Structure formats: C-alpha cells, structure tokens
Amino acid sequence: MNERSYSTRAGHGRQRYVCFWLLLVFLFSPGGLAAGWDFNAINSRTRQLYGAATPAAQQRIDQWAILVNNPPQESIKGKLNRVNQFFNQRMLFRDDKLVWGKEDYWATPIEFLRKGEGDCEDYALAKYFTLREIGVPASQLRITYVKAIKLNQAHMVVTWYATPDAIPLVLDNLNTAILPATQRPDLLPVYAFNGEGLWLPGAGGNKRVGDSKRLSRWQDLLTRMRAEGFVIQE
Numbered sequence: 001m002n003e004r005s006y007s008t009r010a011g012h013g014r015q016r017y018v019c020f021w022l023l024l025v026f027l028f029s030p031g032g033l034a035a036g037w038d039f040n041a042i043n044s045r046t047r048q049l050y051g052a053a054t055p056a057a058q059q060r061i062d063q064w065a066i067l068v069n070n071p072p073q074e075s076i077k078g079k080l081n082r083v084n085q086f087f088n089q090r091m092l093f094r095d096d097k098l099v100w101g102k103e104d105y106w107a108t109p110i111e112f113l114r115k116g117e118g119d120c121e122d123y124a125l126a127k128y129f130t131l132r133e134i135g136v137p138a139s140q141l142r143i144t145y146v147k148a149i150k151l152n153q154a155h156m157v158v159t160w161y162a163t164p165d166a167i168p169l170v171l172d173n174l175n176t177a178i179l180p181a182t183q184r185p186d187l188l189p190v191y192a193f194n195g196e197g198l199w200l201p202g203a204g205g206n207k208r209v210g211d212s213k214r215l216s217r218w219q220d221l222l223t224r225m226r227a228e229g230f231v232i233q234e
Contacts, residue, residue: 036068036069036133037065037068037069037133037229037230037231038229039061039062039065039068039069041229042110042228042229042230043058043061044229045227045228045229046110046114046228046229049227049228050111050114053114054114056116057113057114057115057116060090060113060114060116061110061113061114063086063090064086064109064113064130067082067083067086067130067134068130068133068134071134071135072134076136076140076160077169077178079131079134079135079136080131080136080160080169080171080178081178083127083130083131083134083171084127084171084176084178085176086130087123087126087127087130087173088123088173088176090116091112091113091116091117091118091122091123091173092116092117093117093118093119093120093123093173094117094118094119095119096118096119099115099117099118099119104121104217106121106122106125106217106218106220106221107121107122107125108125108221108224108225108228108230109125109126109129109130109225110225110228112125112126113126120155120156120157120173120174121156123156123173124143124144124156124157124158124171124173125143125156125221127158127171128141128143128158128194129225129230129232131158131160132233132234136160138194138195138196138234139161139164139196140160140161140162141158141159141160141161141194142158142159142161142168142192142193142194142199143156143157143158143159143192143193143194144156144157144158144159144168144170144189144190144191144192145189145190145191145192146187146188146189146190147187147188147190148174148186148187149185149186149187149188150186151174154190155174155187157170157171157172157187158170158171158172159171159181159192167180167181167182168180168181169181170184170187172184172187189201192206193212193215193218194212194234195212195233195234196212197210197211197212198210198211198212198214198215212234222234
C-alpha cells in the first residue's frame, strides 16, 4: 500500500469516527431524538385514550413539542421565561368545575393543551414537567401550594431555587412576571413538592417533611402521564 492510499483510508476512517460521535451527541443531547419525549407515540396513544384532537388543540401540542425537543439554548432564567410565557399566553384560566365537572382535577399537560383551558394547578404542572424535560433539575424546582391572599383561595405556582437556601423565583399565571417570592406578598406558601420530596415553610426556612408519594393526586397524575406515553423520571 502506498503512502497516499494509506493516508486516504486513514482520512476516511477519521471521518467515520467523527460522524459516529456526532451522531451520538445528537441522539443523546437535550434536543436529540433519544433524549426527548416521542410525540408521535404520545399523539397516537392520546388519540386512543381521548379521541382525535381538534386542529387548534393539535397546534398547541405541536408547538409544545417544538419547545420541548428544541429547548432554548440560554440560561436557566431564559428557559423559565420561555416556558412561563408559553403557557400563560396560550391557555385560558377556567375552574375545574367548568372544564372537568369536578371540584379538583389535576390535568396532565396533554389534557390541558387539548382543552386549551384549566386552573392554576394545570398551569403549574405543565410548566414543571416542561422545565424538567428541557434540563432544569428537580432539585431546583418545586410545585408550591400557596394561599392567594387577595382572592382568599388556594393557588398553585412553580418555584425555582438557584440554590437550596435561595429565595425562589415564582412562575405564576395570575401575575405573569417572574418575581422573587419576597416580591409576592400576595402569596402565602402552604407546602411544596416535587418528585424528590415534600416541604413545609417555616421560620427557619423550608423544611423537608416527607415523600411526595404521600400525595395521591400527584401519583395519579404520574400514572396517567405514563399511560399517555411520557417517560417520567419523577
């Protein structure tokens, strides 16, 4: 084998090696096929469960799929803003009694998007799962039950903690600006949870008091999302 022939084959070998690793990086990156939810399977499964989506509902779901499978390449705060705006701008607030005929129902994100409307819990849950899927760690996110003082009623928001002891930022559908909790005196925290645990507020800061498996509605929601085709790591 002459030197040129060897050099050509070696070059082709290096190209194949580089292409192989680029393929792996694509498949297992946050926007890659293997890392994201399979929306083709999810759409098929949810059609079987709930019937065909309306064109408007399918458009919302398709837009959500684009956001999830092509996450914004920016800071976590940029992702918080993008996800908060996505749901606040597209969805209508409506009481569970009017949407589901029940006093309290935790809709899956797909159910929420198919309806195009829902209550505070539906907003918070959809934002939480979207942020988790685009790479925000569970340790920084909590779903927080609060009392909305001006409305004198229970309310749910998402809170993001830069560090475990930091003042969290609040993602809300009542006030669409993302603000530190200290700038939301209209909200009184009651308890918070995520896939890792359950917390209660206190004078010494938030205190972990147990496991979120104690929350039956949370466990029911995870079961229904998995039945819809979602891979949930909570």
